[in-house]
Amino acid sequence: MAEAEVEELPKAIVRRLVKEKLAQVAAGGAEVIVNKDAMSAFAESARIFIHYLSATANDMCKESKRQTINADDVLKALDEMEFPEFVEPLNTSLQEFRNKNAARRSETTQKKAEKRRKIDKESLPQEQNDAADHGKTDED
Amino acid sequence: MAAAAVADEVTEAMEQVEGEREEADAVADEAAEVMEQAEGEREEAIDAVAGEAGEVMKEVVEGEREEANAMADEADEAMEPEGEREEEADAVADEATEPMEQVEGEGEDGDAAAQRPALPLGRVKRIIRVDRDIKKVTNEAALLIAAATELFVGSLAAGAHRAASRRGRRAVRAVHVRAAAREHRPTADFLLDCLPAAEEAAPARAAAAGPSRGGGRGEAKPLPRGTRRIDAFFQKTT
Numbered sequence: 001m002a003e004a005e006v007e008e009l010p011k012a013i014v015r016r017l018v019k020e021k022l023a024q025v026a027a028g029g030a031e032v033i034v035n036k037d038a039m040s041a042f043a044e045s046a047r048i049f050i051h052y053l054s055a056t057a058n059d060m061c062k063e064s065k066r067q068t069i070n071a072d073d074v075l076k077a078l079d080e081m082e083f084p085e086f087v088e089p090l091n092t093s094l095q096e097f098r099n100k101n102a103a104r105r106s107e108t109t110q111k112k113a114e115k116r117r118k119i120d121k122e123s124l125p126q127e128q129n130d131a132a133d134h135g136k137t138d139e140d
Numbered sequence: 141m142a143a144a145a146v147a148d149e150v151t152e153a154m155e156q157v158e159g160e161r162e163e164a165d166a167v168a169d170e171a172a173e174v175m176e177q178a179e180g181e182r183e184e185a186i187d188a189v190a191g192e193a194g195e196v197m198k199e200v201v202e203g204e205r206e207e208a209n210a211m212a213d214e215a216d217e218a219m220e221p222e223g224e225r226e227e228e229a230d231a232v233a234d235e236a237t238e239p240m241e242q243v244e245g246e247g248e249d250g251d252a253a254a255q256r257p258a259l260p261l262g263r264v265k266r267i268i269r270v271d272r273d274i275k276k277v278t279n280e281a282a283l284l285i286a287a288a289t290e291l292f293v294g295s296l297a298a299g300a301h302r303a304a305s306r307r308g309r310r311a312v313r314a315v316h317v318r319a320a321a322r323e324h325r326p327t328a329d330f331l332l333d334c335l336p337a338a339e340e341a342a343p344a345r346a347a348a349a350g351p352s353r354g355g356g357r358g359e360a361k362p363l364p365r366g367t368r369r370i371d372a373f374f375q376k377t378t
Contacts, residue, residue: 006270007263007266007267007270009259009263009267010260013258013259014293016258017258017290017293017294017297018293018294018297020294021293021294021298022297022298022312025297025298025301026301030310032304032311032312033310033311033312034311034312035312035313035314037313038300038312038313038314038316038317040314041314041317041318041335042293042296042297042300042317044334044335045292045293045296045317045331045335046289046292046293047267048330048331048334049289049292049293049330049331050264050267050285050289051267051268051270051271052330053285053288053289054267054268054274054285055271055273055274057281057285058271058273058274067275067276068275068276068277069276069277069281070278070280070281071278071281071284074281074284074285074288075284078288081326081330082325083288083292083326086288086291086292089291090284090287090288090291093257093283093284093287094283094284097280097283
């Protein structure tokens with residue numbers, strides 16, 4: 001069986017991440033040039049990091065007798081991999097993500113309510129029709 | 141005479157009533173048709189989303205529902221195939237890159253992790269699932285992995301910049317990335333073996349390795365507890 005094609009991360013996005021960081025750390029705002037070979041190394045490193053982190057998180061997941069990797073498994077994996085400095089900013093990201101999700105859910109609920117109201121309004125012509133039939137019966 | 145007039149009036153009234161009824165029927169028919177169309181479209185969107193969800197994501201029920209809702213909303217707003225959406229996202233990223241470079245000096249110093257991850261989540265998920273052992277990943281977990289990867293790239297870039305500065309260089313090269321990886325032991329543990337060794341890096345590495353490692357030069361480093369080698373995933377097929 002042929003091995004799956006290797007997925008790559010978008011170079012443009014990796015470049016943006018690197019440039020943003022270098023703009024922060026460079027003293028006096030001097031521009032820092034990044035060669036193409038370095039940019040390829042960053043992209044490859046990022047991909048390898050994803051594999052390493054997800055494999056470690058998978059181990060955490062299995063230790064807990066579960067089948068699905070969740071957020072806690074990822075955070076524990078970072079401790080295991082000795083990247084504890086990442087855990088706090090990631091907790092912040094997680095909270096913001098959950099808040100956004102909650103907001104989106106309530107938005108969806110509102111949309112459904114509006115849809116129901118619209119359907120009720122559209123059923124009005126039916127009543128008019130019934131009234132017309134009723135009038136005819138009276139005349140008979 | 142009077143009876144005839146009354147009869148005429150009655151006939152006229154009946155005709156009016158019938159006309160009104162016909163109008164009402166037409167309106168009702170139109171409404172029904174519109175509703176049928178809407179339902180058809182919704183079913184189509186839901187089927188497409190469900191198909192994509194089944195194909196692309198294997199997640200816990202909650203994760204699936206959340207994602208399906210999100211994708212349904214997106215599908216309702218813009219009836220685009222996912223491929224086109226991804227292409228648009230890439231195009232937008234490319235467009236964003238140029239202005240960003242122009243205003244590089246004035247870039248915001250916001251923490252990257254504080255914003256939604258820039259790495260495309262679909263791509264990250266596909267990379268995660270290259271590992272056959274991994275069955276299911278919640279959306280939150282995938283999001284955290286993407287955000288962690290951004291932090292990692294940032295710290296690696298900072299390290300590479302330090303390495304370049306120490307060598308009196310204004311340009312960051314692959315050799316500096318390797319140097320940054322080597323200086324951070326947790327990174328060195330999993331990354332050095334996988335990065336391709338540049339020709340010019342060999343003498344620098346030999347010089348650096350000598351004093352710092354002594355007898356440990358030839359030995360493969362023991363892996364951190366609970367982890368395993370993942371080199372196999374990165375072998376390129378020729």
